[in-house]
Amino acid sequence: MNSVWRRLKYSSRLSKIIMLLAGLVILSLVWELILGLGLIGSRSSEGHSIEYIVTSTANKVSVTYTNEKGWTYQKENVTLPWRWKSPAKAQDGTTLYISAEINQPEGLIEVEIRQDGKTFKKDRRFGPFVVATARGYAGDK
Numbered sequence: 001m002n003s004v005w006r007r008l009k010y011s012s013r014l015s016k017i018i019m020l021l022a023g024l025v026i027l028s029l030v031w032e033l034i035l036g037l038g039l040i041g042s043r044s045s046e047g048h049s050i051e052y053i054v055t056s057t058a059n060k061v062s063v064t065y066t067n068e069k070g071w072t073y074q075k076e077n078v079t080l081p082w083r084w085k086s087p088a089k090a091q092d093g094t095t096l097y098i099s100a101e102i103n104q105p106e107g108l109i110e111v112e113i114r115q116d117g118k119t120f121k122k123d124r125r126f127g128p129f130v131v132a133t134a135r136g137y138a139g140d141k
Helices: 002-037
Strands: 050-056 060-066 072-079 082-085 095-102 107-115 118-127 131-137
Touching: 050 060, 050 095, 060 082, 095 107, 107 131
Parallel strands: none
Antiparallel strands: 050 082, 050 107, 060 072, 060 095, 095 131, 107 118, 118 131
């Protein structure tokens, strides 16, 4: 009788473990389905190509911009036209920012952010010592 009881006890534990593992597999499959359909969130996107462009009637300007990781850089006396293309993709939500300032009494300046090859944000200013600024977040429309 003792060996029968042990077998039942063992098979009961084994069936509980199997049921637990089956439940975890089912839960992970449901989670993958939910993520795949975008019901709760999404997997991290492959990212977005980012390009900044500055044009002006001035020969040189000061430029401040963020890279694909959101880090800020500043360049003085930049020769125009000026372009910067991100060497890597920017993830959704990354801050995109470009600002350029004319360092002369008057002029026209334009800044542009291109996301995935299309104009995303743009600003144009005219006047003495003006600043043009464009900003947004990667992945926004």
